[in-house]
Amino acid sequence: MQFYKDGFRGGNPDIKTAAPNRRDRQDNAPLPEKVDVLIVGTGPAGLCLAAQLAQFPDISTMIVEASPSNIVKGKADGLNTRTMEMLQAFGIADTVKRETYWVNQTSFWMPDADQPDTIKRIGRVQDVTDDSSEMPHTLINQARLHQLFLDVMDNAPARLVPDYNLALKDLSIDTSTEDHPVTVTLEDTGVNWGETTTIRANYVVGCDGARSKTRKAIGGKLMGDAAHQAWGVMDILANTDFPDIRQKCLITSANHGNVLILPREGGYLFRMYVELDKLGDDERVSERGFSQDDMIATAKRIMNPYTIDVKEVVWWSIYEIGHRMTDRFDDVDKGLDRDPRVFTAGDACHTHSPKAGQGMNVSMQDTFNLGWKLAHVLQGRAKASLLRSYSAERWAEAKRLVDTDHEWARIMSAPPGTSDLDNGDEPRFMRAFKENLEFTGGLAVQYDESALIGPPTHQALATGEEIGRRFHSAPVVRAADAMQMQLGHAAEADGRWRLYAFAGKDDTALRNLANWLEKDPNSPVVKHTGSDEDIDAVIDLRAVFQKTFDQLDYENMPPLLKPQTGKLGLIDFEKVFCLDHKGAGDIYDMRGIDREAGCLIVVRPDQYIAHVLPLDHYDDLATFFAGILLPV
């Protein structure tokens, strides 16, 4: 991590210097009358967006929550590898890695053919495929994840904290003005219960869950399948002789249904999802009156011959699986040609079963997609039409999620067929699980070609870095200090674009590119960076050379690779990378980079690959950025 750039300051480097213009948060200070962005809801979607926007103190952000405080327990718990990669950019992945349970193996249990009323392990699958991500798949108390985001917000220049006890009552959009056109009525849910306040916002983002009032206010409806399968979920501290209790387990019994076991942080706690009865066509789960005891009894029947001795039920809930989504994630009806002002994210616009562990992850990815776009528009770097891409990109992704999740829930809930028991083949649910790993890891997301995603013309220059998918990190060594690291970790959640330039068989093309980027009037760095800004404030060039650190002539780098930035104009020594020399792998081989020609990989602020280009295709590069960013 880099700090002291503007001069030495002691203390925790994660606490950034506060911005002078931040909101007055002393007791009894009034609420703002106008804000740039109002976020509704402090779940993972809302907090991820707030953590992103809090980095930009020139954007006024407010986040409201109807509850009086952060949650303490329950709800979601899975962080897939893609989410972990994102948390790395927010600077909290190391803490999450330290505190969480890591899903290393998933274990599969089925009825024992010899004694079908008992279960037997039929196999295990490594949960994160080698080199699919540098990150683990982890499980954490959702409340703790919230707290880590709250810390990021509070440590950011804006010192952003939620306004609790404020619920969205209604909102209206005045399409005739560009000046804070959304009028929001907030209702006090605390001591001044029922009291309303009106706030005007440039943008509103509803992260207010499946019963989202934001969604309703813009005429959205969750549509789709209201499934009729009841499931129970339970976080417990319990002893058991079941040997795989500290592994993720999918257990199907012959006659009593299924259990999904998810070990949790701390070494003792685990979660069980227990399949309960099928519901009638018009029946709701609440009508059945399931209790925690029903759930434990069912789990015990399923896990026979193993026993469970429950010591503490930490949290439990019963729900139906529903796979539903809205037809758009913003306030602009199809066919209308205007830029959106109100957005929904997370459960507010798509719901699905927790079985594939996607809900919380996809919710955060929604707002990580939206955050930099809002920042670009509000900072005047891009036209407001950029915001149209949010619904376009995330709706398509949610649709795929809902479809896949539906299919997966069906496989999970189906009783094991005879074929699953008695032949040597891999049972269907184990096979399906393996086939789904890239999807459940959050790694399968691929955005379609658009102004933000270039055509695959030059994809062959980097076969392992697919345009439209997330930048796939790999090991490198930083030239200046011989530090072994992941190239992808150069990217922080700071709203900047990254250009990863890979040198070809000689370094000339890369050096020429760096010099062109620095000086040419047509260069996107020159065109889109303000004269009062650091040269890497918008577009951040990083170079990778086909040499090890002790072979590279680091003395003679183009100036853009040793830029002088910050108040003191200090040289930044973290722009140049080399091949790993300690056996971690060769990034060119691992990601299929063309060794002859090299290439340039353009990566969006949300870590998705926007383009792959030859190092000397200056015009293509300039044109691409001109399609998104405004000239300064």
Added chain:
Amino acid sequence: MQFYKDGFRGGNPDIKTAAPNRRDRQDNAPLPEKVDVLIVGTGPAGLCLAAQLAQFPDISTMIVEASPSNIVKGKADGLNTRTMEMLQAFGIADTVKRETYWVNQTSFWMPDADQPDTIKRIGRVQDVTDDSSEMPHTLINQARLHQLFLDVMDNAPARLVPDYNLALKDLSIDTSTEDHPVTVTLEDTGVNWGETTTIRANYVVGCDGARSKTRKAIGGKLMGDAAHQAWGVMDILANTDFPDIRQKCLITSANHGNVLILPREGGYLFRMYVELDKLGDDERVSERGFSQDDMIATAKRIMNPYTIDVKEVVWWSIYEIGHRMTDRFDDVDKGLDRDPRVFTAGDACHTHSPKAGQGMNVSMQDTFNLGWKLAHVLQGRAKASLLRSYSAERWAEAKRLVDTDHEWARIMSAPPGTSDLDNGDEPRFMRAFKENLEFTGGLAVQYDESALIGPPTHQALATGEEIGRRFHSAPVVRAADAMQMQLGHAAEADGRWRLYAFAGKDDTALRNLANWLEKDPNSPVVKHTGSDEDIDAVIDLRAVFQKTFDQLDYENMPPLLKPQTGKLGLIDFEKVFCLDHKGAGDIYDMRGIDREAGCLIVVRPDQYIAHVLPLDHYDDLATFFAGILLPV
């Protein structure tokens, strides 16, 4: 990390549940009249001890500091690999790893033979030898390290916080009583300046630096060489065309002396140690009136032809090298037969040049050695005579340090000889640096045979885990959850002994040992663990098997390897380890463990190897522990 053992509790798991009997720390609450341990000084030695003792709320600990607060900058900055291993046990290594500069390579520069007034790189050395430690060598602002220890203290059950603005004035020991025999006079250095308070303590530990009043009060004197070489040290933010500025560099010029460069945390800051003039025999450095400008000018001359453009001088200081130590680290004169009551640690009993980066590291290792011994005695687990081993073990280590350091400083300060310049051999200082790496890493420490360190009779069973040296961690996989980890990280700074039992060619001997340990009246676990304590409260058995996690029959482990502990009696799933199956290495091969016979490695609470025994040498094991621990 393990938590929720006594039931679920939300929030940051590093914050442990507060002990009900902890000191009242409300404003204006009185100081305690009696404490078990009074620590004088909040440098690394004092804070490391306080962080250790704060884990034991039944021990009342007070730590006083003459200054009004923690420091902000300056002083030491190097954390060698051994210290990092210790910080891992305190739970702060991950934070340190994230925030610090890592010394990956050390670069050597000497006069260019063709142009002797300029310098030239003559080579580089990997700073941490492969597999010498799983930890990096890091550099951090000392103030930040202090803060991390302060956080550990404040998060511990005792919620220990320093009492600032209190200096030790004097102390006296009443050898006729066992009831708080040390009377300490503390003097207010804050608003009530000069006001004195008297506190009685069972033990006092002087971590009060080179001018230690604790040392003086017990008649100790720093003796040895008062060197006559002046050095300047400076933390700066500066630009330079010197290409290795982000690597540790030893630079010797032909005629202007030497510079040592240490890059620091944050990517921009670096430290320079600059050799200044030789002093006359009776001259003190202060008489020379060196300024920061002198230092910068000298550095520029040495580093010719490279330039340095200083943007901010963060901190600087000038000092003489002195290599001095006291003849004992406690209050018991040689020849006297009584148990000590007062100790000194760190600079209070040994000083040396900062050039080899040892001072802060050795200081913390002093008190890490003392902490568990004090806890054992104060908790009634061991006789007070255990405390005699502190001075015995640490004095010998300090002596070796002072001698080596002296030699190293001499090599560093000597002008490069002709032979260093013009022949193909490695220059002397580069060779000496390499030969010293194990020493400077803090890894060469070896305690002599004693009641605490067994004889090397069975050393051949584990050739890579030497008795008397620190337990050398290696990769394993935890059986229950297939987690790749370092075996050494099973050890926390909790005052417990670890038994690492390595299975031989079959598991029988290990299983027999576990059952004997659990039940036999002669077993040290049975003899030294209270009936109201967890079975692993004093001696913590961990097992390593010669199988991978999917080959091991984890279902059928001896009860001591799946013990039920804590308020809820929950099964602990973190006692059993397997071979790494993902290419990280085979611990048996890496540490020379006998595959036929296996072995038992007994590790002290401070991570030093106390014994290596065959798995079935029950009597030897019982006898060893009976020589240290009292029966319950």
